[in-house]
Amino acid sequence: MGISGVLAKFFGKDTESEASKTVAKERLRLVLVHDRMDISEQTMDSLREDLIAVIGRYMEIDKDALEVSLTREDEGVALVANIPVLNLKRQPIDKSVIPED
């Protein structure tokens, strides 16, 4: 806590941003994102299958080349997916873009 924090405390004006529990919560959140990266193969497999099913509704993808992984970043964890697209399905055309005559 800096001087201003000490003063704020002294004058009973402890703001939310200076409260140590806010720091505790944020540190916990980060630490748990990392801890929870240790998720099972089974969970990753079902995530992969669900991804294939959802994306498959919009485009044809190369299921065998699909890669999904969790990687560490500075400020947490990212889910990175590399999904080769083989073919795009024709989308139903949005009526509002058809010019009226």
Place this chain on the structure above:
Amino acid sequence: MGKVIVVTSGKGGVGKTTTTANIGTALAMMGQKVVMVDTDIGLRNLDVVLGLENRIVYDIVDAVRGNCRLKQALIKDKRLENMFLLPAAQTKDKTAVTSDQMVELCDKLKDEFDFVIIDCPAGIEHGFKNAIAGAEEAIVVTTPEVSAVRDADRIIGLLEAAEIRAPKLIINRIRVNMVKTGDMMSVEDILDILAVELLGIVPDDDAIVISTNRGEPTVLDSNSRPGEAFRNIARRICGEAVPLMSLDEKRGFFGKIKSLFAGD
């Protein structure tokens, strides 16, 4: 057929043994037939918290190895006739009991008792695996600290992997004044992070230290605040809907004087 409930935490010293002793005693006060099992082999503790240390003849290792009959190893409480303790062994060999033996032991005990409450050692090693081996339900104890909550999260994951679903949380050692000034995580903060069902909250209170000194679980004292908290928890375990107790201290005249001197 009784219920087997393990009390666990991951991090050491957050109050597993205190919780086991008080919930066990409170359930027995409600007329349930209770046995508490100390699985902290080499670091026997539950016996002293319950004030039964002078009565031990046999222990859990004797019981599973057949050095005595199971009944002989069960210590009957001196206050409540339907409450028993199966003490841990003070052997150096922490692996003296196997998981299979624990499962068998729990099966036998739940035939005889309404509640089998298992006090788990700290950590996630052999002792933890043993303690949860025969359990159907789990209580996870934490305190409002980063390290304790982190370990609780890990333990919840391990319990789920062991197919002990939906563990319930007890938040111990809450200091209401610190929560108010924003210097301690609140109950909501912790539930937000762990996303489990709350079984109860227990204030940080000198009564725990005093009752542990005497070997008299604090639930036996009808004026004790943490005692009330643990009695509420026991009622919830039996299916009663008991609201969370307010943590605001009831301050009488002496409480006010004391707080003047304590400067809070």
